[in-house]
Amino acid sequence: MIETNREESQSRLSHTEDPSYDTMISNTQSAALPSEALPANLPMPESTFTCGCCYETMVQPTTLNCGHSFCRLCLARWWKTQKRTTCPECRYPWTGFPHVNIILRSTIEKLYPAQVKERTTSLESPTSVTILEEFEEFGQQLEKDQTKGKTSTKAPRGFVWGVLTTLGVVFVIQLLLNWGSGDSNMLVYKPLGTWKSEEVSQWLYELGSWAGNQYSQKFLEHSINGNLLMGLNDESQLEEEPFNIENPLHRRAILAALERIKQRGAKPPRDFWEYKSLHRGLSTFLLYAVKEFPRITIYSMYMFYYEDVFLPFIHITCPGSHKVEEDGVEGLPMAMNYSENIEWDQWVEFIPKFVFLPYYLMAQLSWAWLDVNFMPMLFILANCVFLTMNEAKAIRTVFRHGLKMLVPTIKKPVNTMLFLLVSVVMWPLIPSIVCDFAFYVSLYYSPCGNFYTVFMQ
Known part of the structure; x- marks a missing residue:
């Protein structure tokens, strides 16, 4: 029993004296210290703080849910161009709105002040500022929606696009069934001389209730067609048989509408x-x-x-x-x-x-x-x-x-x-x-x- 305890003590002593163990403890304690306590000559490669998008030293580093960090401008550009809230590297979707990693930013600024200052100056263009402002506005709106209980924006979008898709299918079917079926029969395509009496009656209804109710049936009974209307040049002709239009205002309106049809070659579009x-x-x-x-x-x-x-x-x-x-x-x-x-x-x-x-x-x-x-x-x-x-x-x-x-x-x-x-x-x-x-x-x-x-x- 005594020999066993002696062996364990020697094992612990030898492990404590191991230089690799001391190095590991030292690194762990250093990592736990705040960024201000880090020594300036810490042997850490610059690639550790490189952005995965621009491959430069990160400026305003932003850490996502997946653990990857990027320059905030790079993340904003990815969001604007791709229209996605995902990680640019692993494509894992991030929830909420990512903010700047303050500890990581302080560490980078402590270790590489010159690089950070140079990159910050080079990125202060109007386009970059606009993209960042749009990204921050998106984040504010996202957080506001989450505060109101809108945890997901996919449901309204899915509903709207579902309605649009349904409408699209209906109208495509309607187009295929009715395409070209009635256009050629419209009066806008027919010269006045080719109108039948039924079409003249329809045209009178289009002029208004004053013409449709009083003269449409009368013109239809007397078989007044477009060829007969072509010969009308004077208002007095509408007083005679077979028209018998007594109201001078009605005669003037009908004659003026006929003149317009003659000038255009067909009836002007009504609707x-x-x-x-x-x-x-x-x-x-x-x-x-x-x-x-x-x-x-x-x-x-x-x-x-x-x-x-x-x-x-x-x-x-x-x-x-x-x-x-x-x-x-x-x-x-x-x-x-x-x-x-x-x-x-x-x-x-x-x-x-x-x-x-x-x-x-x-x-x-x-x-x-x-x-x-x-x-x-x-x-x-x-x-x-x-x-x-x-x-x-x-x-x-x-x-x-x-x-x-x-x-x-x-x-x-x-x-x-x-x-x-x-x-x-x-x-x-x-x-x-x-x-x-x-x-x-x-x-x-x-x-x-x-x-x-x-x-x-």
Whole structure:
């Protein structure tokens, strides 16, 4: 027994005298000391404090859940470019929002002050500052959501994209079933001389209830077709058989609408779908462009589509005091309700709306067409609200962070506009079903996407 205790004592003594053991104890005690107590000549390689992204000495080192550490700017760049909250090295997702590792930062600054100072100066560019600010704003919003109990942002995103996918499948099926089935039968494609009596009756209903209720059935009973209407040149002819229109205001309105049809070669589009069918590429372009650049789009309407697009647009949104109000005549065609000239009071009303509330002008136009095309106008009205809120958020961001945020804010709209301009040149080569699909995506998907941007981000 005594011999056994003696052997154990000798073993402990020899182990304590082992130099490797002393080194291990010394290193452990040194690691436990704060960074201020570390000696400047500590034999530790610089690669120990190298960032896994830029392979330089880490500046503002940030440690993730997986244990890997990176420069905070490198982590912010990874988050911005990849749109992921994962480790750049092992791809392990990090939870919460990573903060700067204070102990590690103090250690690096103690050991390598020159390298840290040099790298910090080289990284103080406007782009780097902007990326870091966006990263910190993301972190603040993430922590705020977690405080409110929003532990995960995947559920709302999954729900929204599930709704969008379902809508997409429905509209694709609708496009495939109805594509090209009714466009050729629209009156916007038919010259006046080829109209049948049923089509003349339909056209009268489009002029308004005053014409449809009083004259549609009468024209149908007398088999008045488009060829007969082609010969009308004088208002007095409408007083005679077989027309028998006694009201002079009604005769004037019908004759003016006929003159407009003769000048155009076909009936002008009455509603949203007829205009889209007649101008497939232009309607798709305007629907996309007005979301990104509403003011430039309205100005381009004034420059290039004055009579067909801008004139009706300003007369509906800013009618002014010159609107024609005929006795007992309601629902006259757009060209008959308003003068072809734009008065000064219309410009006074239009310009402030154009500068400050362009989407309000779009909402006014949609509201005027709500009884004609209820569902698409309802989507456009909702989209105008969401787009106005998005624009307000963008303006607030620019005011808070200065003009340096202006370029990132308009970068996406500019890219979209460039893509649209190239697409306009290619419209004749693009199949009509592709144009229709792009049109419906912008019309029905856009409000859902903007709703997500406003309320979910």
